[in-house]
Amino acid sequence: MQTPAPVDYARATSVADAIDLLEKHGDEARLLAGGHSLLPMMKLRLARPEILIDLNDLDELRGIRIEGEEIVIGAMVTHAEILDSPVLAEHYAIFREAEKVIADPIVRNKGTIGGSMCQADPSEDLSAVGSALKGSVVIQGSGGKRTLALREFHEGPYETKVGDAEILIEVRFPIRPGAGSAYEKVERRVGDWPVASAGVFVVVSGGVVTDCGIGLTAIGAEHFCAPDAEAYLIGKAPTEENLAAAAQLAADACTPYADQRGPVDYKLHLARELTLRTLRKAAASSQGA
Amino acid sequence: MEVTITVNGTPVTSEIEPRKLLVHFVREDAGLRGTHWGCDTSNCGTCVLWVDGSPVKSCTMLAAQADGHEVTTVEGLEQGGVLDPIQQGFIECHGLQCGFCTPGMMMTGRWLLDNNPNPSEAEIRDCISGQICRCTGYKNIVASIQWAAEHPATSEVTA
Structure with a gap:
């Protein structure tokens, strides 16, 4: 029988209240969002907080909206809501393609984007999406709000720049008219963590790539991205040869470990192949195919 | 802590430890054994019930989180002796x-x-x-x- 160790429980009534509770309890407190990473870790005693601060009553952290030139996703928006969002589907196919292969429909009803980002699992699919789209996060503490690029958000596996008494309140993505995007994942079975995943956006204008982003997860790409591959493509026609060269540069940015999901050479092969497939699809989509 | 969870339309009030999982609340405090307790790791799905109409794996949710909310279990499918x-x-x-x-x-x-x-x-x-x-x-x-x-x-x- 797996049960968490004894723990206290408090429901935050507002973001400010949650920050007050965090300041009061220090690093013995943990925020509870969907709970589908934290509760399993507590059962295994990998996490042993003294108090959980439940964010589930905070409507201010829900909702997907357009604000100026950005899409804003509240931290407590669930995977299921991202999957079903017409706003996200209109601007970026990558969200739907990634969410369809994250966990399973029941887990997606609970898991949240804020929780996924802050869990910072090195195999998190949404982290690859966030880095591919060059999104940012808004973090709130008692001193106010600060915005941080997702490509500067991670300190390492399971570590982020969110402080002990801070909360990630929203994730923001720039809208790019004409962008195509795509996501591909190889998993051992439905709902598993990826062996490897790649997600990209591409803007093709006047026959050349004018903007792009490449995200990778589970295969040791620093900050879940491949900047050299992106830089290579800018100004080039999206030919098979150029996309393949960029995909190889993306694989070169990866340092996967061999584990039960596969050996290093297989994962590097997937890095290249999945990047190439998503680049092809996104470039075609950007050109109206 | 004291929680009140409405299970299949009936409020169930109980004094629980905050660490108690919802699946155990339903089986032990509400006394409804239809919801099964399986893998404990959110993989198998035999503990699926609805919270406010949405299915969740109840081994991966605290009963405390459901305080004040509506839970529907498999026993709630049948209505007045008529099967769903x-x-x-x-x-x-x-x-x-x-x-x-x-x-x-x-x-x-x-x-x-x-x-x-x-x-x-x-x-x-x-x-x-x-x-x-x-x-x-x-x-x-x-x-x-x-x-x-x-x-x-x-x-x-x-x-």
Whole structure:
């Protein structure tokens, strides 16, 4: 029988209240969002907080909206809501393609984007999406709000720049008219963590790539991205040869470990192949195919 | 801490440890053993019940989180002695052998049909993809859900 160790429980009534509770309890407190990473870790005693601060009553952290030139996703928006969002589907196919292969429909009803980002699992699919789209996060503490690029958000596996008494309140993505995007994942079975995943956006204008982003997860790409591959493509026609060269540069940015999901050479092969497939699809989509 | 959770329309108040999982609250405090407790790791899905109408794996949610909310379990499907079509479907199509995964499968199946009354086989399989059956190979579970989709009127068979 797996049960968490004894723990206290408090429901935050507002973001400010949650920050007050965090300041009061220090690093013995943990925020509870969907709970589908934290509760399993507590059962295994990998996490042993003294108090959980439940964010589930905070409507201010829900909702997907357009604000100026950005899409804003509240931290407590669930995977299921991202999957079903017409706003996200209109601007970026990558969200739907990634969410369809994250966990399973029941887990997606609970898991949240804020929780996924802050869990910072090195195999998190949404982290690859966030880095591919060059999104940012808004973090709130008692001193106010600060915005941080997702490509500067991670300190390492399971570590982020969110402080002990801070909360990630929203994730923001720039809208790019004409962008195509795509996501591909190889998993051992439905709902598993990826062996490897790649997600990209591409803007093709006047026959050349004018903007792009490449995200990778589970295969040791620093900050879940491949900047050299992106830089290579800018100004080039999206030919098979150029996309393949960029995909190889993306694989070169990866340092996967061999584990039960596969050996290093297989994962590097997937890095290249999945990047190439998503680049092809996104470039075609950007050109109206 | 004291919590009150409305289970199948009936408020259940209990003094619990905050660490208590919802699946154990339903089985021990509400006394409803239809919800099964399986893998404990949110993989198998036999503990699926609804919180405010949305299915969740109740081994991965604290009872404290459900305080003040509405829970529906497999026992809530039958109404006034009349089985829900999803239950009748599992009878008609032999949708179970050992029956351990069945409550979770029925709660997910009912939710699917409430949102998508005529799902394709692929949609059914996708919807139950987070739930494990080790007996049937899923064929008869899919058939049971399809039967319920084809017979949406309340069954006349009594429980």
